[in-house]
Amino acid sequence: MSNFSGQLAAAFERAAPALPGHANPALSARRRAALDAFMQTGLPGPRDERWKYTSVRALERREFSLAARGEADPVTADAEKSLALGQLDPWRLTFVNGRFAPQLSVLDDLPEGVVLESLGVFLDGHADRLDELPDQGFAGPSDAFALLNTAFMHDGHVLVLPDNVRLERPVHVVYLGMPRDVSLMSHLRNIVQLGENCEATIIEHWLGAGRENEHDNLTNTVGLSLLGKGAKLTHLRLQQDSAHGVLVDRHDVIQQEASSYTAHTFDFGGKLVRHDLNTRFEAPGARCELNGLYVLDGRQHVDNHTRIDHASPDCTSKEQYKGVLNDRAHGVFDGLVLVQPGADGTDAHQSNANLLLSGDAEVDTKPQLEIYADEVRCSHGASVGQLDEDALFYLRCRGLDESAARGLLMRGFGMEMIDRVDSPELRQVLEGMLDQRLAVFGENRP
Amino acid sequence: MNSKNPIMLEIKGLHVSVEGKEILKGVDLVVGTGEVHAIMGPNGSGKSTLANVIAGREGYEVTAGSIRYQGQDLLPLSPEERAQEGIFMAFQYPVEIPGVNNTYFLKAAVNAQRRHRGESELDAMDFMQLIRAKLDVVHMSEDLLSRSVNEGFSGGEKKRNEIFQMAVLEPKFAVLDETDSGLDIDALKIVAEGINSLRAEDRSMLVITHYQRLLDYIIPDRVHVLSDGRIAESGDRDLALRLEKEGYAWLREGPTEAAQ
Ligand SMILES: Nc1ncnc2c1ncn2[C@@H]1O[C@H](COP(=O)(O)OP(=O)(O)O)[C@@H](O)[C@H]1O
Ligand SMILES: [Mg+2]
Numbered sequence: 099m100s101n102f103s104g105q106l107a108a109a110f111e112r113a114a115p116a117l118p119g120h121a122n123p124a125l126s127a128r129r130r131a132a133l134d135a136f137m138q139t140g141l142p143g144p145r146d147e148r149w150k151y152t153s154v155r156a157l158e159r160r161e162f163s164l165a166a167r168g169e170a171d172p173v174t175a176d177a178e179k180s181l182a183l184g185q186l187d188p189w190r191l192t193f194v195n196g197r198f199a200p201q202l203s204v205l206d207d208l209p210e211g212v213v214l215e216s217l218g219v220f221l222d223g224h225a226d227r228l229d230e231l232p233d234q235g236f237a238g239p240s241d242a243f244a245l246l247n248t249a250f251m252h253d254g255h256v257l258v259l260p261d262n263v264r265l266e267r268p269v270h271v272v273y274l275g276m277p278r279d280v281s282l283m284s285h286l287r288n289i290v291q292l293g294e295n296c297e298a299t300i301i302e303h304w305l306g307a308g309r310e311n312e313h314d315n316l317t318n319t320v321g322l323s324l325l326g327k328g329a330k331l332t333h334l335r336l337q338q339d340s341a342h343g344v345l346v347d348r349h350d351v352i353q354q355e356a357s358s359y360t361a362h363t364f365d366f367g368g369k370l371v372r373h374d375l376n377t378r379f380e381a382p383g384a385r386c387e388l389n390g391l392y393v394l395d396g397r398q399h400v401d402n403h404t405r406i407d408h409a410s411p412d413c414t415s416k417e418q419y420k421g422v423l424n425d426r427a428h429g430v431f432d433g434l435v436l437v438q439p440g441a442d443g444t445d446a447h448q449s450n451a452n453l454l455l456s457g458d459a460e461v462d463t464k465p466q467l468e469i470y471a472d473e474v475r476c477s478h479g480a481s482v483g484q485l486d487e488d489a490l491f492y493l494r495c496r497g498l499d500e501s502a503a504r505g506l507l508m509r510g511f512g513m514e515m516i517d518r519v520d521s522p523e524l525r526q527v528l529e530g531m532l533d534q535r536l537a538v539f540g541e542n543r544p
Numbered sequence: 545m546n547s548k549n550p551i552m553l554e555i556k557g558l559h560v561s562v563e564g565k566e567i568l569k570g571v572d573l574v575v576g577t578g579e580v581h582a583i584m585g586p587n588g589s590g591k592s593t594l595a596n597v598i599a600g601r602e603g604y605e606v607t608a609g610s611i612r613y614q615g616q617d618l619l620p621l622s623p624e625e626r627a628q629e630g631i632f633m634a635f636q637y638p639v640e641i642p643g644v645n646n647t648y649f650l651k652a653a654v655n656a657q658r659r660h661r662g663e664s665e666l667d668a669m670d671f672m673q674l675i676r677a678k679l680d681v682v683h684m685s686e687d688l689l690s691r692s693v694n695e696g697f698s699g700g701e702k703k704r705n706e707i708f709q710m711a712v713l714e715p716k717f718a719v720l721d722e723t724d725s726g727l728d729i730d731a732l733k734i735v736a737e738g739i740n741s742l743r744a745e746d747r748s749m750l751v752i753t754h755y756q757r758l759l760d761y762i763i764p765d766r767v768h769v770l771s772d773g774r775i776a777e778s779g780d781r782d783l784a785l786r787l788e789k790e791g792y793a794w795l796r797e798g799p800t801e802a803a804q
Contacts, residue, residue, distance in 0.1 A: 510643030
């Protein structure tokens with residue numbers, strides 16, 4: 099047993115009696131089984147094809163304290179201000195260092211029948227609804243982090259919409275990291291269930307407030323979205339973790355007939371980040387759109403794995419991820435589009451485009467199409483390039499100096515992804531975040 | 545050859561190579577302040593090369609000769625310094641820049657130039673007022689302002705956008721590289737009117753064109769014919785009319801002979 103595993107085993111024994119839903123023996127057994135399964139495999143290594151370019155081995159040398167339940171850590175006024183999303187007035191669940199912070203959350207005036215609460219509250223109050231808490235997802239064997247998440251999940255968010263509800267305000271879920279004197283590990287589990295013809299916008303937001311924090315924090319988020327017939331979910335994923343943040347995030351989406359799922363993943367922060375975003379069409383006529391933008395410098399490492407499972411006919415998927423990489427940053431894109439036998443009428447398009455601004459920056463891109471059906475329209479492609487010289491000259495001819503011209507082109511590259519977001523208020527927020535990111539872009543980060 | 549007006553731009557014995565191949569082989573040209581000169585010539589004669597060298601594009605190596613602008617050596621300046629000093633090139637092929645909003649770009653350009661001149665930057669309100677007033681110059685529709693620079697613009701819209709930018713930036717010396725090509729006759733008239741409205745005593749223009757039809761609308765002070773990297777002939781606008789009739793073929797026999 100590695101030092102890391104030993105640490106986790108001990109942490110589990112300490113934490114188990116206070117984990118939410120601990121009174122429920124079935125849940126406790128499930129947690130323990132997941133921990134045992136993790137102990138068998140340990141953390142993924144380089145021989146695991148899915149972790150070929152992203153090493154999490156460094157985690158084994160860290161001591162982590164488990165973010166348990168209890169009072170949330172204090173939040174500075176500045177950090178509190180950073181929760182705001184421009185003109186938007188969202189419902190909000192804030193988790194500070196992994197702990198639900200009711201005083202920083204807004205859960206009033208929810209429409210009739212809508213459940214929106216923290217997982218801790220949900221499990222304590224509805225242990226009988228445990229069956230509604232789906233376990234690990236469907237895409238291949240459970241991975242190590244999902245197992246750890248099942249064992250330790252201490253909080254998260256639950257959103258359940260009965261049929262025909264359209265949420266007028268977005269739901270903003272913030273994982274706020276405040277500097278602490280130890281390395282923290284948090285395991286958050288999120289569940290979203292939209293009934294037939296529902297409509298909602300969820301903004302998941304990993305936000306590191308303490309750039310001065312010298313400790314690596316591990317955030318492990320696992321989520322599942324179930325979309326009923328005709329339901330429509332817009333899912334923004336804003337990753338502004340601190341320069342020391344390690345994030346492993348997995349989200350699975352299961353879509354019923356004619357449902358629509360749109361994700362916009364923005365990776366601006368973090369030190370080591372891994373996303374797994376998996377969607378599956380359970381019934382015909384559904385569509386999904388996966389958009390992503392990563393803007394990386396210093397030694398940032400961001401890995402986006404996606405999997406779109408066309409398990410039913412007549413579904414549409416559109417995927418585009420774009421990245422700007424400077425310094426020694428490392429980006430990974432691995433996107434699988436799987437068209438199952440019988441999924442005729444599939445329309446699937448996938449692309450990944452990268453700007454490499456430094457000879458030391460690296461990107462590994464692997465778009466994959468696996469097609470086992472006829473009558474499909476599919477395309478995919480990847481590119482790695484530099485800023486367009488003709489465009490740079492054009493801008494300089496109008497009086498912009500070289501660095502301003504470069505900045506404008508990078509901004510344009512990112513704005514193309516922001517322009518895909520429907521809500522003008524959100525686009526404005528994102529534009530501000532991109533400008534904030536680019537303002538310090540390429541300035542020697544650790 | 546010498547102009548009666550103070551000299552805006554003076555090119556002497558200019559030789560330019562691109563990728564080791566000599567394109568301009570000794571160009572001499574003097575443009576006085578407030579004057580409009582036309583440069584005509586067959587495809588491949590070096591017209592765009594001349595425009596790009598004036599604008600400062602990398603990869604165009606000046607092997608001999610000089611360009612002086614308002615009495616100063618232009619060649620050491622970067623493209624942005626030239627722009628800030630009042631040089632403008634309307635591109636033969638305007639570049640599409642996805643994701644960069646046209647208004648945002650123009651505001652950055654205007655403010656970069658204002659900073660250079662020691663003027664205060666325009667705020668969003670003043671800037672919008674300025675550009676709305678300039679839209680009329682080339683009858684440009686306002687919705688092009690909120691689109692990405694040139695992206696998905698028709699050929700004519702791109703050319704209008706170039707002249708619109710010129711109207712906003714108010715340069716002292718403008719090189720218009722085949723701004724007429726690809727325009728139908730109505731668009732050509734609008735663009736030509738726009739250019740005419742920007743003629744001013746303190747502004748000079750070098751209008752590059754392959755066809756003389758643009759010169760029916762923009763009456764140049766001088767016409768020069770560029771052939772195989774040299775100015776083969778200079779004259780008044782009658783030269784343009786003659787080119788229209790006789791084509792460029794006579795240039796090869798030598799201009800003096802043909803002129804007899
Ligand atoms: N960037 C370049 N690289 C290589 N050759 C070039 C380049 N630009 C121009 N040329 C060559 O220089 C010559 C003159 O081109 P150009 O100045 O574009 O002519 P014009 O504008 O009169 O049609 C042509 O033979 C063209 O092929
Ligand atoms: Mg040309």
